Structure formats: C-alpha cells, structure tokens
Amino acid sequence: MAVRMIDHLMQARQELRYQPTPKRVRARLGGATVVDTRDAVLVWEPRRVVPSYAVPISDVTGTLAEASDDAASELPVSLEEGGPPVIDPRTAFGFHTTAGTPMTVTAGAATGQAFRPAELDSMVILDFDGFDWLEEDEPIFGHPHDPFSRIDVRRSSTSIRIELDGRLVAESSRALILFEFVLPARYYLPRADVVAALEPSPTATVCAYKGHASHWSLVGGGDKGVDIAWSYEQPPLELAQIAGMVCFYQERVDVVLDGKAQIRPVTPWS
CATH class of the missing domain: 2.170.150.40 (Domain of unknown function (DUF427))
Structure with a gap:
C-alpha cells in the first residue's frame, strides 16, 4: 500500500525518537563548560517536532540533581490543516511527553533544567535555551538541526x-x-x-x-x-x-x- 511520507513520519512522532551524532557537542552554563562529549544523541520526545540534545550523564561535569516536577503547559498546533496536533516548539522545556525524572544542572550560581528519560536512563536531555552550545567549534542557536530535514x-x-x-x-x-x-x-x-x-x-x-x-x-x-x-x-x-x-x-x-x-x-x- 502506498504511504504518503509525511503520514508515515507523523506516526513515528508518537514515539520517543533518538539519533546519535558524530559531532563533538559542548554545553556551557554561566560561562563554565558543563558538557563536552562525542556521544550526544538528538532526541525528539513524543509529538515534539524539533530535537534537543541528550548527553551521557557521565559526561556532565556540572552538578546534577533531581528536581521537583516543573510542569509546563502544552501548546498544541497542527503543521497542516486537519493534521494531527504536535507540540509547538514554543512549549516550555518543562512539558514532557515521556516518562522520566526532572533534573537540574548547576555550575556556580547558574542552574539549567534537564530531564532523564526512563527509556534512555544513562542520559539527560538538556533544556536547549538554558545553555550555550557548540557543535565542534561553531555556536548553534534555536535548537539542534534535524538531520532528516533540509532546506x-x-x-x-x-x-x-x-x-x-x-x-x-x-x-x-x-x-x-x-x-x-x-x-x-x-x-x-x-x-x-x-x-x-x-x-x-x-x-x-x-x-x-x-x-x-x-x-x-x-x-x-x-x-x-x-x-x-x-x-x-x-x-x-x-x-x-x-x-x-x-x-x-x-x-x-x-x-x-x-x-x-x-x-x-x-x-x-x-
């Protein structure tokens, strides 16, 4: 049976998706490097349309601690008229669609949000907006690029x-x-x-x-x-x-x- 590709991809968006990257990824918090890894993965929580970075807990040099559930409100949108709702990228990081543990990363007086997904228990997803990021030696902004999308x-x-x-x-x-x-x-x-x-x-x-x-x-x-x-x-x-x-x-x-x-x-x- 013929399947329209966008329909196929939308079905996958109901799952927690991840993809390893060969890039060296660094995250800085309050001017301090708290992550320096070549083992980062791109992660899309269910119904999220843009990826975040998850990094091995062993590569986090900031102080990791469990946090209270800082739940945020969902902003659902459709990418096409009549299409299934997805999560608007403007939805705050604190809204999660998979099981896991809210965390914080602290370096000096600076603190950023993180999330340890149950299905990727050895890793933490970092709130992209709460950190400064480098891929190799290039700063990135907005969110990591999706390797399965192009312009x-x-x-x-x-x-x-x-x-x-x-x-x-x-x-x-x-x-x-x-x-x-x-x-x-x-x-x-x-x-x-x-x-x-x-x-x-x-x-x-x-x-x-x-x-x-x-x-x-x-x-x-x-x-x-x-x-x-x-x-x-x-x-x-x-x-x-x-x-x-x-x-x-x-x-x-x-x-x-x-x-x-x-x-x-x-x-x-x-």
Whole structure:
C-alpha cells in the first residue's frame, strides 16, 4: 500500500525518537563548560517536532540533581490543516511527553533544567535555551538541526503578487523560493520589488537554520498589516543568498502566483 511520507513520519512522532551524532557537542552554563562529549544523541520526545540534545550523564561535569516536577503547559498546533496536533516548539522545556525524572544542572550560581528519560536512563536531555552550545567549534542557536530535514533555495521566474485587502504590496518575477519539508514554500523577494512602504517591527525571532529574523509591518495597514513580513539580514553562509530579501507570511496576506490566487495556508503562524 502506498504511504504518503509525511503520514508515515507523523506516526513515528508518537514515539520517543533518538539519533546519535558524530559531532563533538559542548554545553556551557554561566560561562563554565558543563558538557563536552562525542556521544550526544538528538532526541525528539513524543509529538515534539524539533530535537534537543541528550548527553551521557557521565559526561556532565556540572552538578546534577533531581528536581521537583516543573510542569509546563502544552501548546498544541497542527503543521497542516486537519493534521494531527504536535507540540509547538514554543512549549516550555518543562512539558514532557515521556516518562522520566526532572533534573537540574548547576555550575556556580547558574542552574539549567534537564530531564532523564526512563527509556534512555544513562542520559539527560538538556533544556536547549538554558545553555550555550557548540557543535565542534561553531555556536548553534534555536535548537539542534534535524538531520532528516533540509532546506532548498531555488531562483524562480514565477510571477508573484502580494496583496492585502486588495492593496498591492509587492510584485516580483525574480524571487528566491525556499522549500523546507512540510512547511509552506516561502517566497523571498528583492526589496526593490516591494512597492508598499514597510516599517521595522520590534518583533524578533530566531530560526535554527536561517538565523535571527527582523520583522516588518505595512505602513497604513492597521492591525492586519502588523508583522506581515520578515527578513534575515545576516543569515548563515549556506543561506547567504536570502540576505536582506523580504518574505511575506502567506498566512496573513493574499498571494497570486502566475495569475492564480492562492489559498492562505493554516499553520502555527496564521
């Protein structure tokens, strides 16, 4: 029987998944290195869509101790309309979907959260946001990269028109289209092809793959025009071609491709 790959992968998301990595991984806490290991594994708790690092307990040089259950609230989302709910990555680390023991790691006056999963009893998962991380000698941010996901960027002559309530915002036939697995294709347009005035927004986000994003609002667009676009001013070298280009949330604007109006996708950013 033929199986759509995303459906197959979504079934696996109900399980605790792990994958060893050959990278040297270091974690720092309060300026002190508390983990230095070549035996880290990427771990996805059930229904989590981005990985965290689990490291051998024997490679933790900070002080490990059991902690009270610091339960956090779940933020369920669907990656596609009608799809099964998964856990929004913004859900706090304290929310766990597998059996285990909450822990803390302490170095000097600094403390970070950890979790010892029952099925990987010799390891602890560390709260990515609570530590500073190095893979080999490169700092990483957001979350570890998923080795089973990839990003493709392609030049395109597709005619792309961006509108909001009938108002022309941008029009281009020289976009870069970014394809990222299950997420909607994203259209990065040259700034010169944005015909409406945009103003900087205080909103700032981070993507583990693309870097730190600046957001933009439509001048005179009211509430609907707030944070309708973003740009990466200094993306990593592997995505340098999107630097400074503007990408609009298809969830919040109207997109016309080659003269055909597109349906707004339903995603966590709708």
